[in-house]
Structure formats: C-alpha cells, structure tokens
Amino acid sequence: MQNTWLIMGPPGCGKTNWIRDSFLKHPGSCAYLRLCGSDQEGLEQGHNAGIDSAWLQDQIPELLDLATTATAPLPSGPQLLLIEVQQFQPPTNSSPSGIDPHLLRQLERFNLRPDRTLHFGLDPELPQEDVLDFKRLESWHRNLQGCVWDPNSLSSFWFELVNGAYGDVYRAKALMNLPDGRSFLCNWVVSQQGSQILPLESVEPPAGRPNRTSQLVVQGRTLDPAGIQSTINDCLLTDDDLELHQAQFRYREHSFQTKG
Structure with a gap:
C-alpha cells in the first residue's frame, strides 16, 4: 500500500x-x-x-x-x-x-x-520552533554547478551572508564543493542559533571540477545580489588554483598508499 x-x-x-x-x-x-x-x-x-x-x-x-x-x-x-x-x-x-x-x-x-x-504551523505533530510568519520576502539564487570554493573563503562568505553583509537574510541554503572532493550542505534560518553545516556522504576524486548539484538559495529583505555575486567570484578557485590544491591531495593520498 x-x-x-x-x-x-x-x-x-x-x-x-x-x-x-x-x-x-x-x-x-x-x-x-x-x-x-x-x-x-x-x-x-x-x-x-x-x-x-x-x-x-x-x-x-x-x-x-x-x-x-x-x-x-x-x-x-x-x-x-x-x-x-x-x-x-x-x-x-x-x-x-x-x-x-x-x-x-x-x-x-x-x-x-x-x-x-x-x-508546519497547523498540525501539532510537526515541530513548531522554526515556523516563521513572513510579511515580506525577496529571493535570489545562483547556480554553482562545477564551481569549487577556497575553504577559508567559503567560511568567511557564509559568515558574512547570514550576518547581514548583503542584506537581511532570513533563510539561506546551499550545496558547496571543496577542492578535496567533499561537498557540504550549508543551512541557516534566522530563528536558529547557528548554521547547519553537514558533509555529504559521497566524495568525488580530487581530479577536476565535480559534476554534481551545487546551488545557493537566499531569501530575505533588501538583498544585495551584486554584492553576493562579487564576493562569490572572489572566493571560487580558478582552474590553475584548483589543480594546485588537488595535486596536494593526490600526492598525500599516493604517499599514504605507498607507505601502507
């Protein structure tokens, strides 16, 4: 059934x-x-x-x-x-x-x-703590397919995003790629004390740009899409920088396997 x-x-x-x-x-x-x-x-x-x-x-x-x-x-x-x-x-x-x-x-x-x-907000069997009554809400999103973030820059960007550097963000959700092959779910809502940063189970080999879903969705008020986009551009790795990062990971993995 x-x-x-x-x-x-x-x-x-x-x-x-x-x-x-x-x-x-x-x-x-x-x-x-x-x-x-x-x-x-x-x-x-x-x-x-x-x-x-x-x-x-x-x-x-x-x-x-x-x-x-x-x-x-x-x-x-x-x-x-x-x-x-x-x-x-x-x-x-x-x-x-x-x-x-x-x-x-x-x-x-x-x-x-x-x-x-x-x-949520009507049926008592569902959690109520994050049910918000929005009066006004703007939305912006960016397709990040194939993009890879500098790890330190990603942390700084996410902190700035949810703390008002690009407008009053009430809700932000993303899947972000790192050069070592990992991807993270970044999840934040204004009613929470902090962000939920969770690694995906699947990890891709550190060899080139990943072919999987990577997106950013933001909702809030007085958003600054141009500012968000400009910072994202500064945080993403170029092909040459990505290869430098991934070559180090491949070398470490090869060395570990050789010693093993």
Whole structure:
C-alpha cells in the first residue's frame, strides 16, 4: 500500500529534515517530490534548485526522486511518497480539499492525489520552533554547478551572508564543493542559533571540477545580489588554483598508499 503525503510549510521550518527522518524510519521503499509553491504579494518563493533532493538522495541512496524519474514505477513493498512544498500560509484545513489549485495542477501532471496533508504551523505533530510568519520576502539564487570554493573563503562568505553583509537574510541554503572532493550542505534560518553545516556522504576524486548539484538559495529583505555575486567570484578557485590544491591531495593520498 502506498502512502502519499503532502508536506507544506514556510521557508526554513524544517520540512526537509522532517522528511529525511521519516524516510529513515520507514521500513519499505520511499520516493520524494519537490513541487513549486505559489508566490504571494511581497513574498517570493525560494528557487527550487534541487538542493533538497540532492541532499536526501545522498543520505538515502535508494530514494527515488519522482522529478527525475517520473515514468519509473515505484518499487514494490511498503511505500512512502513524501511531497514537499514551500507554502507561506497554512490552508484552511488539512484535508485534500484544502490544497491550493496551483498545487493540484502540478500533482495531476504526476497523476498523484495525496491521502494526507500536513502543514508546519497547523498540525501539532510537526515541530513548531522554526515556523516563521513572513510579511515580506525577496529571493535570489545562483547556480554553482562545477564551481569549487577556497575553504577559508567559503567560511568567511557564509559568515558574512547570514550576518547581514548583503542584506537581511532570513533563510539561506546551499550545496558547496571543496577542492578535496567533499561537498557540504550549508543551512541557516534566522530563528536558529547557528548554521547547519553537514558533509555529504559521497566524495568525488580530487581530479577536476565535480559534476554534481551545487546551488545557493537566499531569501530575505533588501538583498544585495551584486554584492553576493562579487564576493562569490572572489572566493571560487580558478582552474590553475584548483589543480594546485588537488595535486596536494593526490600526492598525500599516493604517499599514504605507498607507505601502507
């Protein structure tokens, strides 16, 4: 029997973490889908850059992402399909009849009809500590595919970003590549005491630019996109600098294997 749940809530409330925990507790096969929510007056949606699905699939390699495998049948056995949507205001009720028509049209394209709807800020079984009521929200994003950061510069940039150097940032999420082949999920919301910086399980060989999802999504007020972009440009490694970094990692790995 397949359970199809629609999980909604405002930016930064903990939807993806809750979904991850639910998948890890589920004994059978799991599938995930991220849909685009609706903009409201003065409230811009965060760009669906694939950060959440990439993070979930790194943590749960067998997870099926319906956005990229829409025609593939779900595996047999107990199934759980969780659909994530960023939605600023809770619906009038948690039944399927309360789903936004904009979402219904997207669900129809996948031939889906949720049998359960949960909204952060409405349903008491969901965490409440990071549910914020946004009155005005701008959004900006940058595709960083193939980009690699100088490690020290990345730390400085992220600190500046979430501490107001480029406007009042309320929400920031990113997947960032480092020259040693690691990638990190950087996650911050204004209600939290600090940033969540988590390494991905998968590590690529330190040989050239990685071919995996790398994105930055920022939401806030009076954002300074030009300032963010200028600093990013200063923090990314050129081809020559990247090779210098990676050559050191390859030499250390070779030396270790030789001694071993």
